[in-house]
Amino acid sequence: MSSIIDTVSWLAPDGSAHFQWTEQTDLTGGRLRIIDQRKLPESLVYLDIDSIEDACEAIQTLAVRGAPAIGCAAGLALAAAAGRIAAENTEDFFRRLREYSERLGTSRPTAVNLSWALNRCMNHLEKRQTLPVPELKRELLKEALGILEEDIALCDRIGEYGAGLLHDGMGILTHCNAGALATGGCGTALAPIYAAMRKGMRIKVYADETRPLFQGSRLTAWELQRAGADVTVLCDNMAAQLMREGRIQAVIVGADRIAANGDTANKIGTCGTAILAYYHHIPFYVAAPYSTFDLSLKDGSEIPIEQRDPREVTEFSGKQTAPAGVKVCNPAFDVTPQELIRAFITDRGIIRPPFPDAENRI
Numbered sequence: 001m002s003s004i005i006d007t008v009s010w011l012a013p014d015g016s017a018h019f020q021w022t023e024q025t026d027l028t029g030g031r032l033r034i035i036d037q038r039k040l041p042e043s044l045v046y047l048d049i050d051s052i053e054d055a056c057e058a059i060q061t062l063a064v065r066g067a068p069a070i071g072c073a074a075g076l077a078l079a080a081a082a083g084r085i086a087a088e089n090t091e092d093f094f095r096r097l098r099e100y101s102e103r104l105g106t107s108r109p110t111a112v113n114l115s116w117a118l119n120r121c122m123n124h125l126e127k128r129q130t131l132p133v134p135e136l137k138r139e140l141l142k143e144a145l146g147i148l149e150e151d152i153a154l155c156d157r158i159g160e161y162g163a164g165l166l167h168d169g170m171g172i173l174t175h176c177n178a179g180a181l182a183t184g185g186c187g188t189a190l191a192p193i194y195a196a197m198r199k200g201m202r203i204k205v206y207a208d209e210t211r212p213l214f215q216g217s218r219l220t221a222w223e224l225q226r227a228g229a230d231v232t233v234l235c236d237n238m239a240a241q242l243m244r245e246g247r248i249q250a251v252i253v254g255a256d257r258i259a260a261n262g263d264t265a266n267k268i269g270t271c272g273t274a275i276l277a278y279y280h281h282i283p284f285y286v287a288a289p290y291s292t293f294d295l296s297l298k299d300g301s302e303i304p305i306e307q308r309d310p311r312e313v314t315e316f317s318g319k320q321t322a323p324a325g326v327k328v329c330n331p332a333f334d335v336t337p338q339e340l341i342r343a344f345i346t347d348r349g350i351i352r353p354p355f356p357d358a359e360n361r362i
C-alpha cells in the first residue's frame with residue numbers, strides 16, 4: 001500500500017493523506033482511500049472505494065463531499081473501477097467506462113466539479129482511443145491524479161490571493177465546510193485563513209453549524225481546531241447578532257457552481273448569510289477554483305438544486321424532531337445573487353463578473 005500525495009497532514013495524526021491511492025501487490029487494481037466524513041467528529045476512519053457502486057454511495061451519503069473533493073474522488077474512483085474492467089477490446093472498455101462515468105455524474109447534481117472532473121478524464125481518454133486497454137487504464141489514473149495534484153495547487157493559490165484581503169485581528173464568518181475536507185488541498189474559503197495564520201495573523205473564525213447536516217460544526221470546527229485556529233461555533237440563526245455586535249469583519253464561503261453572471265450556488269443558508277452581510281456592510285467573498293465556474297449557465301436560475309431526504313430535517317441523531325407525516329422542504333443548496341458578492345477569490349486572482357471580460361482569467 002502506498003499513499004501518493006501527502007497533504008494537509010493535520011487531518012490525520014499518522015500523517016496519512018486526505019486522499020490516498022493504493023495499489024494491490026497482486027496488481028488486481030488500485031483503490032481510493034478517503035476520510036469517511038460521515039463519522040466526524042467522533043471518529044477519524046477511512047473508507048475504501050474500488051467500485052462505481054461504492055463511489056456513488058460515498059458521494060450521495062456525504063462520506064466525501066465539498067465540490068472540489070467530489071471531483072477529485074470521482075476521477076480516482078473512476079480509475080479504480082476502470083482498473084477492474086475485464087474488457088475484450090477497446091470498444092468494450094469505453095462502453096463500460098462511459099456507463100460508469102454517467103452513473104457517477106448523476107450521484108449529486110449541484111457541484112459542477114463532479115461532471116467537470118469526469119469530462120476531463122473521459123476527454124483525456126477519447127483523445128487516446130487507439131491505445132491498448134492497459135495503457136488506457138494507466139492514462140486514466142494519471143489524469144485523475146493530475147486533477148488531485150492540481151486541486152492542491154489551486155487551493156494554495158486561493159489562499160495566497162485571499163490572505164491579501166485579511167488583516168490581523170479580523171473576525172471571519174464561514175458557512176458549511178469549504179476547507180481541507182472539501183478539497184484535495186487546504187480548502188477554498190478556509191485557504192485564505194490558513195495562509196493568513198501562516199503569515200502570523202490572528203484570525204478569529206466563526207463557523208455556522210450549518211443545518212441540517214452540520215458540516216460547519218462537525219467538519220469546519222474539527223479541521224480548524226486541529227490546525228490550531230481560533231474557531232467558535234454558532235447556530236445558523238446567530239450570525240445577525242454577531243454582526244450587530246461588530247465581531248465579524250468579513251464572510252468567506254465556498255461554492256458548488258458559479259454561473260456566468262456570478263450567481264453562486266453554495267450550501268443552503270449561504271444566501272441568507274449574504275443578505276445579512278449586505279445589510280451590515282460586511283464584505284461577502286466567495287472562494288473557488290476555476291473548476292467551479294460554469295460559464296455555460298447564464299445565471300443562477302439554471303443551476304440544479306439538490307433536494308435531499310426529508311429525514312435530514314425531521315430527525316436529529318436518530319431522534320424524531322418533527323411530527324410524523326409533516327411536510328418538509330430540504331433543498332441542499334441555495335443561490336446567492338451576484339450583487340451580494342463583493343468579489344470572488346480564485347486561483348487566478350480576485351475577480352468580479354463579467355468573467356469572460358475579466359482578462360479571460362477563468
Ligand code: MRU
Pocket residue numbers: 062065066067068111175176177178179182183187188189215253254255256266267268332
Ligand atoms: O453538501 P455538501 O457538504 O457537499 O456542500 C458543500 C458546500 O456547500 C461547500 O461550501 C462547497 O462545496 C464548497 S467546498 C470547497
